[in-house]
Amino acid sequence: MTVTLRPARSTDAGATGEILHGFSRENDWMPDLHSCAETIAFCGRMIDQGWVTVAEVSDTVVGFLALNGTDVHSLYLTPAVRGQGIGKRLLDHAKTKHSRLTLFAFQANAGACRFYERNGFAEVARSEGADNDENLPDIKYVWRSEGAENG
Numbered sequence: 257m258t259v260t261l262r263p264a265r266s267t268d269a270g271a272t273g274e275i276l277h278g279f280s281r282e283n284d285w286m287p288d289l290h291s292c293a294e295t296i297a298f299c300g301r302m303i304d305q306g307w308v309t310v311a312e313v314s315d316t317v318v319g320f321l322a323l324n325g326t327d328v329h330s331l332y333l334t335p336a337v338r339g340q341g342i343g344k345r346l347l348d349h350a351k352t353k354h355s356r357l358t359l360f361a362f363q364a365n366a367g368a369c370r371f372y373e374r375n376g377f378a379e380v381a382r383s384e385g386a387d388n389d390e391n392l393p394d395i396k397y398v399w400r401s402e403g404a405e406n407g
Contacts, residue, residue: 257313259342261349264308264320269300271317272308275332282335285364287390302329309349311342321346328359331368347375355401363393372397 264272273296280286280295290298302308302322307329311319319333319342328350333343350357359377361368373379377397385392 257340259318259345260312261309261345262312263306264303264310266300266303268308268310268317268320269296269303272299272303272310272320272332273297275317275320275334276330278334279332283365285362285392287392289389309346311337311346313337313342318342319346321350323350323353323357326354326357328357331359343371344375351399351401357399359397360388360394361397362390363395369395372399375399 273292276299277290277292277295280288280290299308299320302324305324307322307324309321309323310317311333318337320330321328322330328347331343331346357377359372361372363369363382377399379395380398381396383394383396385394388394
């Protein structure tokens with residue numbers, strides 16, 4: 257399988273929005289806060305801000321990573337390609353741009369937490385979810401490149 261990473265285009269909002277909305281629909285612990293159309297519009301705004309890198313297989317968007325400065329805002333894949341190294345490729349691409357990255361993962365998303373820990377992220381804080389739209393307990397993770405200052 258050949259995977260291509262590239263900056264997202266405005267025409268990718270539909271595919272990225274469907275991936276993100278699909279994730280919330282497939283997990284019963286996620287509250288259903290937004291319609292698919294609202295999620296597509298949200299992804300369009302992230303794309304317009306230059307945050308999004310997409311992963312393509314056979315000219316089809318199968319995942320994306322949204323990076324706001326050093327904050328990994330979103331990393332989502334279609335169910336069919338999970339566990340095949342595409343998420344790691346997107347994350348490694350983000351790591352080439354910065355010596356430190358931060359992100360939040362929902363505590364209920366055990367698979368994502370394991371993924372980030374396997375990829376060098378360390379837990380630095382937990383919350384009960386008062387600061388996220390979903391009001392779900394989350395974990396803050398930080399990654400630092402080797403040789404980066406602690407702190």
